[in-house]
Amino acid sequence: MTDLLHIDHLTAGYGSIQVLHGVNLSLASGGRLALIGRNGVGKTTLLKAVMGLADVKAGEVRLDGQDITTWSARERAHAGIGYVPQTRDIFPSLTVEENLLAGLKDRPRSALDEAYALFPRLAERRQNGGQQLSGGEQQMLSVARTLLGKPRLLLLDEPLEGLAPIICIELMRAFEHLALNTGVAVLLVEQKVDDALRFAPRAVVLERGEVVHESESVALSQRKDLLERYVGVAGAH
Numbered sequence: 001m002t003d004l005l006h007i008d009h010l011t012a013g014y015g016s017i018q019v020l021h022g023v024n025l026s027l028a029s030g031g032r033l034a035l036i037g038r039n040g041v042g043k044t045t046l047l048k049a050v051m052g053l054a055d056v057k058a059g060e061v062r063l064d065g066q067d068i069t070t071w072s073a074r075e076r077a078h079a080g081i082g083y084v085p086q087t088r089d090i091f092p093s094l095t096v097e098e099n100l101l102a103g104l105k106d107r108p109r110s111a112l113d114e115a116y117a118l119f120p121r122l123a124e125r126r127q128n129g130g131q132q133l134s135g136g137e138q139q140m141l142s143v144a145r146t147l148l149g150k151p152r153l154l155l156l157d158e159p160l161e162g163l164a165p166i167i168c169i170e171l172m173r174a175f176e177h178l179a180l181n182t183g184v185a186v187l188l189v190e191q192k193v194d195d196a197l198r199f200a201p202r203a204v205v206l207e208r209g210e211v212v213h214e215s216e217s218v219a220l221s222q223r224k225d226l227l228e229r230y231v232g233v234a235g236a237h
């Protein structure tokens with residue numbers, strides 16, 4: 001079977017700076033994969049390379065078997081890749097509802113109900129401005145806006161970063177619900193390793209732009225030595 005996402009010997013970065021060196025990675029349709037590693041190892045760059053926002057020097061990115069390596073970000077979004085950047089991509093001067101409307105593209109306005117069903121907090125705050133939202137609500141809005149494009153592949157870049165534990169639980173539940181009910185495949189970059197390994201059955205560890213470990217998450221969560229070395233935490237309990 002063809003993987004939904006297949007990354008083959010990818011070398012990429014920014015201009016003359018190479019960040020990723022020969023990365024291989026695959027994700028099946030409807031699958032979940034955790035991508036972990038320390039700050040600065042290239043996790044965001046990998047997601048950007050999948051989205052068409054980094055410079056590829058060598059290798060390939062395939063979506064459903066099709067080589068999309070030279071496609072623009074817009075073309076990739078149209079083909080079903082949704083990217084939620086680490087920076088929480090919302091318009092602070094617009095309301096929640098206006099932010100969502102901006103993500104609608106050619107879908108009917110009633111599609112907003114999907115976003116509100118997934119994140120009831122956003123429904124309560126639909127008339128609030130983006131800058132009045134808490135960090136968690138901004139993240140929910142950023143995710144919800146991307147989902148309105150009905151992606152087949154969702155790229156999440158540290159969605160839990162800086163959020164209170166209770167909000168992290170709410171977000172992880174929403175991702176779980178999404179994966180189960182919409183069949184979207186999820187590539188999750190997350191420094192909260194316990195959450196990442198619980199969510200995804202497989203995990204890839206990145207170190208200095210290279211994949212240094214790939215295994216089932218259950219197996220990795222027992223490897224305190226690897227988690228200590230590559231992520232700097234004692235790991236899942």
Ligand SMILES: Nc1ncnc2c1ncn2[C@@H]1O[C@H](COP(=O)(O)OP(=O)(O)O)[C@@H](O)[C@H]1O
Pocket residue numbers: 014017019037038039040041042043044045046
């Ligand atoms: N726009 C950019 N231009 C040049 N170098 C960058 C840019 N963005 C990130 N880098 C560098 O690429 C490396 C990997 O960064 P990044 O992919 O953001 O890592 P991570 O997400 O794992 O923390 C770092 O050394 C960082 O300084």
Ligand SMILES: [Mg+2]
Pocket residue numbers: 043044045086157
């Ligand atoms: Mg990053």
